[in-house]
Every structure is written in structure tokens, then in C-alpha cells.
Amino acid sequence: MKKLFAVALALVLVLALASMASAEVVFQLAETHAEGYPTTLADQEFARLVEERTEGRVKIEVYSGSVLADSENTAIEMLQAGTLGFTRVSASPVASYVPALNAIQLPYLYKNAEHEWAVLDGEIGQTMLNAIQESGSGLIGLCYYDSGARSFYITKAAYEKGNFAEADLTGLKIRMQNNPMMVRMIELLGGTGVTGIGANEVYSSIQTGVVDGAENNWPTYQNMGDYEAAPVYVLDYHTRVPEILIMSELASMMVSPEDLEIIKQTAKDTEAYEKEQWALKEQSAEQIIRDAGCTIVDLTPEQLAIYEEKMAPLYDEFGAGYEDIIEQIKAVGENF
Numbered sequence: 001m002k003k004l005f006a007v008a009l010a011l012v013l014v015l016a017l018a019s020m021a022s023a024e025v026v027f028q029l030a031e032t033h034a035e036g037y038p039t040t041l042a043d044q045e046f047a048r049l050v051e052e053r054t055e056g057r058v059k060i061e062v063y064s065g066s067v068l069a070d071s072e073n074t075a076i077e078m079l080q081a082g083t084l085g086f087t088r089v090s091a092s093p094v095a096s097y098v099p100a101l102n103a104i105q106l107p108y109l110y111k112n113a114e115h116e117w118a119v120l121d122g123e124i125g126q127t128m129l130n131a132i133q134e135s136g137s138g139l140i141g142l143c144y145y146d147s148g149a150r151s152f153y154i155t156k157a158a159y160e161k162g163n164f165a166e167a168d169l170t171g172l173k174i175r176m177q178n179n180p181m182m183v184r185m186i187e188l189l190g191g192t193g194v195t196g197i198g199a200n201e202v203y204s205s206i207q208t209g210v211v212d213g214a215e216n217n218w219p220t221y222q223n224m225g226d227y228e229a230a231p232v233y234v235l236d237y238h239t240r241v242p243e244i245l246i247m248s249e250l251a252s253m254m255v256s257p258e259d260l261e262i263i264k265q266t267a268k269d270t271e272a273y274e275k276e277q278w279a280l281k282e283q284s285a286e287q288i289i290r291d292a293g294c295t296i297v298d299l300t301p302e303q304l305a306i307y308e309e310k311m312a313p314l315y316d317e318f319g320a321g322y323e324d325i326i327e328q329i330k331a332v333g334e335n336f
């Protein structure tokens with residue numbers, strides 16, 4: 001009788017464990033960009049593959065267009081509180097929580113996209129992803145997505161007011177991402193950095209005169225419609241700031257270690273897909289902006305050198321403590 005009871009108990013336990021392991025967990029993923037944007041497409045691919053590879057145990061619902069969180073900072077804080085599972089954000093606001101991330105987004109750090117990706121896909125990139133969780137931020141860095149290079153865009157009046165050939169933005173108010181390093185960058189050029197404006201509020205902020213312009217890559221400049229409010233794009237390519245897909249550490253406790261591994265690997269597997277979509281979007285966005293008759297200002301190597309020189313103090317101010325990583329990144333650049 002005793003033996004029968006033990007067997008029955010074991011069976012109940014096994015069944016309970018099995019049902020726990022196969023229980024379905026549904027997470028939400030917050031995305032700033034609209035449907036069809038490269039990062040949104042990649043989020044959706046990530047969600048599709050995670051569901052497939054975990055055989056339905058982990059489901060991720062993607063919400064584009066900032067509907068879950070009005071700003072990327074809000075999304076990050078929801079992850080920390082465990083009220084949101086995932087978000088795809090720019091590495092720039094994440095640096096407010098994990099300062100080490102500034103070391104991979106300093107101005108004029110990379111020679112080109114190939115250099116940037118050799119760093120992000122290599123040991124340094126992984127070290128920085130690990131640093132996100134190790135910093136105690138409550139966030140898990142999963143993978144990077146391409147976001148090209150950022151340049152300034154302003155109204156015609158602001159272009160006349162500044163002296164962009166000499167990297168002089170005196171008197172101009174520029175919307176910057178929520179990252180003290182980015183605000184300081186504008187100050188070094190003589191302007192004022194304005195934060196607290198979400199990427200999808202930039203257009204109206206320019207139109208109402210709250211700011212004279214902003215800075216971003218071709219796809220965001222086009223997709224948000226900002227090129228209509230600020231039709232002068234000065235190609236100084238000051239930063240290459242990658243996108244990051246992050247997971248809430250609290251949410252990660254709701255899945256088995258095996259499924260967490262699947263999530264991590266799957267995120268990495270979607271990088272290539274996003275990069276393909278990015279390349280296509282970068283081209284079409286540029287075409288739309290040029291066709292719209294915007295003023296595209298190319299800078300000479302000498303003029304670019306002025307921007308680089310003026311922004312150089314950021315290396316000491318925000319790169320302090322990360323000199324080794326910065327040196328390693330530069331060393332990788334010797335091959336490009």
C-alpha cells in the first residue's frame with residue numbers, strides 16, 4: 001500500500017513538473033518604430049522564432065509605434081520593474097542605466113559600418129552585452145541591431161544661424177536622446193541639447209519651435225517625417241549608436257534555463273535579418289528625402305575633422321574607466 005502511494009505521488013509530481021515546463025508564458029515587447037521599420041520587422045521575426053523554437057512555451061507579442069511606453073526610458077524602467085518582458089531600444093538611453101555602454105557609442109569611434117560590426121559581433125560586443133546584466137540594471141542584453149550613422153538635421157533658418165562648416169551650433173536648440181553624453185556633445189559645439197522628447201515627438205517639437213532640429217539616421221529622419229519639418233541634413237555622421245534588444249531580468253525568471261538559452265540564441269540569429277532590412281531601408285529613405293528636395297550638406301574631410309576635434313573631450317569625460325575597451329575598439333579598426 002505504502003509503495004503504491006509513493007508511486008502515485010511520484011507520478012503526480014512528474015505530471016506537475018511536466019505541465020509547468022510546458023506552460024505557456026506570454027510576454028510583450030515594446031518597439032518605438034512603426035510597422036514595417038527594420039527593427040519592428042526584426043522584433044517580429046524574433047517573436048516568431050522564439051515561439052517556434054520553444055514549441056509554443058514562450059510567446060512574445062510585439063507592440064510597435066511606442067504604444068506600450070511613450071519613451072524608451074519608460075520601456076527600460078518597465079523592464080526593471082518586471083511589468084514588461086522585452087524592448088528594442090537605442091543603446092543611447094540604456095547608457096543612462098549602464099554607463100559602460102557609452103564606450104561603444106562615442107563620436108567618430110568607428111571608421112565605418114564594417115568596423116562597428118566587427119566590434120559588436122566580436123568579443124567586445126559580447127562583453128558589453130554581458131555588462132548590461134552584470135551592472136545590476138535588471139536588464140539582459142540580447143543582441144544588437146543596425147542603426148547606421150547619425151547626423152544633424154535642422155530648419156532652414158537654423159542652418160543660416162549656425163555655421164555648420166565649422167561645427168558651430170551656437171544659439172541652436174537640438175533635440176538629443178536621453179543620455180547626458182549626447183547633451184554634452186551639443187554643448188561642445190556651442191548649442192543646447194534638449195531631452196525628454198520622444199523620437200515620435202521630434203516633428204511637432206520642431207514645428208512648434210521647441211527645438212531647431214535633431215539628429216538621427218536616414219531611416220528615422222524619413223520615417224518619422226522629420227525631414228518635412230527640418231529639411232536640411234548635415235552629414236557629419238557623428239555617432240554610430242547600435243540598437244539593442246533587451247529582456248527584463250525579472251521576466252527571465254518565468255522561463256526555464258533552456259528556454260532562456262533559446263531566447264538568447266534566437267535574438268542573435270535575427271541580427272542578420274535586421275541588417276538586411278536596414279540596408280534596404282537606408283537606401284529607400286535616402287531616396288525619398290532627396291526626391292523631396294531637402295538640402296543635403298556633405299562635409300569635407302577637413303570640416304569633419306573639426307567636428308571630431310570639438311567632440312573629442314567626450315572620450316575623457318565619458319570614456320574614463322573604459323580606456324581599455326576604447327583602445328581595443330580602435331585596434332579592431334586597423335583592419336578597415
Ligand code: BDP
Nearest residue numbers: 032089090147177199216220
Ligand atoms: C532611432 C532609434 C530609436 C530612438 C531614436 C531616438 O532607432 O530607437 O528612439 O533614434 O533618437 O535611430 O530617440
